Amino acid sequence: MSSRIYRVNCRPAFVAVLTALAALTLAAPALAADPRIPITAEPVELQAPVYCQDFDVRIVLVDFNQYIIRSTTAPDGTVTLRIAGRARATVTRLDTGESVSFNISGPGTLTINPDGSFSGDLAGPNLLWTARANLANFPNVPTVSYTTGHVTFGVDSSGQTISYNLAGGARQTDVCAVLAS
Numbered sequence: 001m002s003s004r005i006y007r008v009n010c011r012p013a014f015v016a017v018l019t020a021l022a023a024l025t026l027a028a029p030a031l032a033a034d035p036r037i038p039i040t041a042e043p044v045e046l047q048a049p050v051y052c053q054d055f056d057v058r059i060v061l062v063d064f065n066q067y068i069i070r071s072t073t074a075p076d077g078t079v080t081l082r083i084a085g086r087a088r089a090t091v092t093r094l095d096t097g098e099s100v101s102f103n104i105s106g107p108g109t110l111t112i113n114p115d116g117s118f119s120g121d122l123a124g125p126n127l128l129w130t131a132r133a134n135l136a137n138f139p140n141v142p143t144v145s146y147t148t149g150h151v152t153f154g155v156d157s158s159g160q161t162i163s164y165n166l167a168g169g170a171r172q173t174d175v176c177a178v179l180a181s
Helices: 175-180
Strands: 005-008 024-027 037-040 044-046 057-073 079-093 099-103 108-112 118-122 126-129 144-148 151-155 161-166 171-174
Touching: 057 175, 079 175, 099 175, 126 151, 144 175, 171 175
Parallel strands: none
Antiparallel strands: 005 024, 037 057, 044 057, 057 079, 079 099, 079 108, 108 118, 118 151, 126 144, 144 171, 151 161
16 A cells, blocks of 8 residues: 655645645555545644734634545646545634634635646635735735635635635635724
8 A cells, every 4th residue: 555645835824724725645545446636734833914903813623624626637737636624713813712613624726837826716714914014915904804704715826815716605704803893
C-alpha cells in the first residue's frame, strides 16, 4: 500500500476553512477501497488589523471530518478538488476569550491553477477569510466571513480577490463584527 501527501499552498486570500487552503495537508486514505482523501487542518491565527481591525483571532476546526471526494488534474496542471464532509469551526477573540462556533460543512469545489490563482464554488455553510488588502475591489466583503448558500470567488496569483458573488438567498456574516459586539 502506498501513501501520498499533497500540499496545496495558495497566497493569503479567500480561504474556505473546509479546505484550509493556506496550509492544506492531505493524506491518502488508509484503506485502498476508500477513494476519499481525508483533509487535516491546523488552527490558524489571524492578526489585527490585517483581518479583524482591533483584535487577533484563532480559528480552530473541531468535529472536522472533511474529504476530497474527487480530484482531477488537467493537462496544464490545474487541480480541481470536490470536497464534502462534516466540519465545525470555533473562532476565538484572543484578548477576551469570547468565541463563536459555526457549522462549515460545505460542500464545495476548489480549482487551483498552476500560477497560484484559485477559485471556489461553494454551497452550504462555509468560513472564508482574507486580508483586507486583498479585497480592494470588494469593500463590502468581510475579512472573516461566515457564508450560507451558494458563494463563488476567484483569487489571482498575487492574492487579490478578482470575483466574489453570493447567489440567490446566500448570506454572509461578518465574524469580526460579531466578536466585536
